[in-house]
Amino acid sequence: MSEIYNIIDKQKLDIVSKPISEAHGLPNECYISKEYTLIERKKLFEDKWIVIGVGSSIPDEGDVKPIDLLGIPLLIVRTKNKEIKVFHNICSHRGVKLVKEAGKIRNVMRCSYHSWSYDLEGKLVATPHIGGMNIHQIPEFDKSKSNLKEIRSYIWLDLIMININKNEISFEDYISPLSQRWEKFWPLKDRELIHHANDYGYFKLDAKCNWKFAIENYCESYHLPWVHPGLNSYSKLEDHYHIQGLPNRFAGQGTVVYNPSFEGNEKFPCFPNWPKDKENIAEYVALFPNVMLGIHKDHYYAYWLEPINHEFTIEHMEIYYVGDEAANSTKYKSLRQKNHKQWEDIQKEDVDIIQSMQIGRNSPAYNGGNFSLKMDNPTHHFHKWVAGNLI
Ligand code: FES
Ligand SMILES: [Fe+2]
Numbered sequence: 001m002s003e004i005y006n007i008i009d010k011q012k013l014d015i016v017s018k019p020i021s022e023a024h025g026l027p028n029e030c031y032i033s034k035e036y037t038l039i040e041r042k043k044l045f046e047d048k049w050i051v052i053g054v055g056s057s058i059p060d061e062g063d064v065k066p067i068d069l070l071g072i073p074l075l076i077v078r079t080k081n082k083e084i085k086v087f088h089n090i091c092s093h094r095g096v097k098l099v100k101e102a103g104k105i106r107n108v109m110r111c112s113y114h115s116w117s118y119d120l121e122g123k124l125v126a127t128p129h130i131g132g133m134n135i136h137q138i139p140e141f142d143k144s145k146s147n148l149k150e151i152r153s154y155i156w157l158d159l160i161m162i163n164i165n166k167n168e169i170s171f172e173d174y175i176s177p178l179s180q181r182w183e184k185f186w187p188l189k190d191r192e193l194i195h196h197a198n199d200y201g202y203f204k205l206d207a208k209c210n211w212k213f214a215i216e217n218y219c220e221s222y223h224l225p226w227v228h229p230g231l232n233s234y235s236k237l238e239d240h241y242h243i244q245g246l247p248n249r250f251a252g253q254g255t256v257v258y259n260p261s262f263e264g265n266e267k268f269p270c271f272p273n274w275p276k277d278k279e280n281i282a283e284y285v286a287l288f289p290n291v292m293l294g295i296h297k298d299h300y301y302a303y304w305l306e307p308i309n310h311e312f313t314i315e316h317m318e319i320y321y322v323g324d325e326a327a328n329s330t331k332y333k334s335l336r337q338k339n340h341k342q343w344e345d346i347q348k349e350d351v352d353i354i355q356s357m358q359i360g361r362n363s364p365a366y367n368g369g370n371f372s373l374k375m376d377n378p379t380h381h382f383h384k385w386v387a388g389n390l391i
Pocket of ligand 1: 091092093094095096111112113114115116
C-alpha cells in the first residue's frame with residue numbers, strides 16, 4: 001500500500017482519475033497538509049523534471065544562485081567554462097548550507113563553519129586543519145570523495161531543468177511531445193533566437209497559496225471574462241482551444257486571435273519562420289509540475305514557480321524577445337515596458353483568485369469540486385497527473 005494512503009483516502013484519490021463527468025478534483029489535503037507536501041516533494045519534485053531558474057539570471061562565470069525547493073537547498077553555478085551546473089547546496093563536512101546568497105564567486109565557495117572550500121566545478125579543494133593544527137590534508141581522508149553532489153540538469157529554452165532523483169527518462173525524450181507540437185509554428189531554429197530582456201524582462205509575485213493552484217488556473221481559459229475583462233475584450237473565451245499533452249506531462253490552452261496592439265501601433269519583430277497563416281496563434285502551456293510557458297509570434301515567456309511550502313509560492317516571470325535588438329535596444333524599450341505591464345497586470349488578477357482557492361480548501365464541506373465537462377478538461381488533465389504520480 002502506498003504511503004499516500006496514510007494521509008488521503010484511496011477512494012478520494014481514485015475518483016480524481018475517473019472520466020471528467022464522474023471525477024472530483026484533488027482533495028483538500030493536497031493543498032493544506034504539510035505531511036502530504038513531503039510526499040509530493042518526493043514524487044512530483046524529486047522524481048520528475050522540474051524548473052529551478054533560468055540561465056540568463058547567472059550569465060557570467062562565477063555567478064552562483066541558491067534556491068530552496070520546498071526546503072531542499074540547491075545551488076546553481078556558472079562554471080569557469082560557462083557551463084551551468086546544479087548541486088546540492090550543502091557542505092560535505094557537517095552539512096551547513098554552503099552558499100546563502102546569490103552573487104559572484106572569484107575562486108572558491110567557502111563554508112562559513114570550518115572553511116572547507118569548493119571550486120566552481122564542485123570539487124572540494126581545501127580542508128583547513130583537518131589533521132590537527134596546520135595539517136590541511138591527511139592520507140586517511142580522500143577529498144575527491146567529498147565533492148559537492150551534482151544534480152542531473154538540462155537547459156531548455158533557457159530554463160534550468162533538473163531531475164534530482166535521476167530516475168526520469170532523458171529530458172530530450174521527455175519534452176519531445178511538446179517540442180514536436182510546436183514545431184509546426186515555432187520551429188527549433190527560431191527558438192534559438194530568444195533573448196531575455198534585461199530591463200523589462202522579469203517580475204515576481206508572491207502568492208499566498210499552494211503552487212498547484214497557479215498551474216490549474218493557467219490550464220483553463222474559462223475564467224477569462226470575469227477575471228481578465230481587459231484581456232477578454234480582444235481575446236475572447238470562444239477564441240480559445242484546449243491542449244492536453246500525451247503522455248500526460250503538460251496541458252493548457254491556445255488562442256487563435258493573438259494580435260497585440262499597444263498605443264502608437266508599435267510592433268515587435270517576429271520569429272522569422274513562424275508561418276503567416278498561423279500568426280494569430282498563441283499557446284499557453286503548463287509543463288508539469290512548475291512552469292507555465294507562453295509562446296507568441298513575437299515573444300516567449302516562462303513563468304516558473306518556486307514553491308516555498310504548501311501555502312506559499314513565489315512566481316517568477318521571465319520574458320524573451322526575438323533577437324537582442326528587440327530584447328535590449330532603446331528602440332523597443334517602451335514597447336517592452338508596455339508588454340511587461342500587461343502581463344504583470346494579468347498575472348496579478350490571477351494571484352487574487354488563486355489565493356481565494358487556498359482559503360476555500362480549509363472548508364471540510366469541499367470535496368474536490370466538480371469539473372465542467374467542456375471547460376475544465378486541461379485542469380482535470382493536471383489533476384490526473386498529480387493523482388497518478390503520488391502512488
Ligand atoms: S560544515 Fe562546512 S566546513 Fe564544517
Ligand atoms: Fe488567468
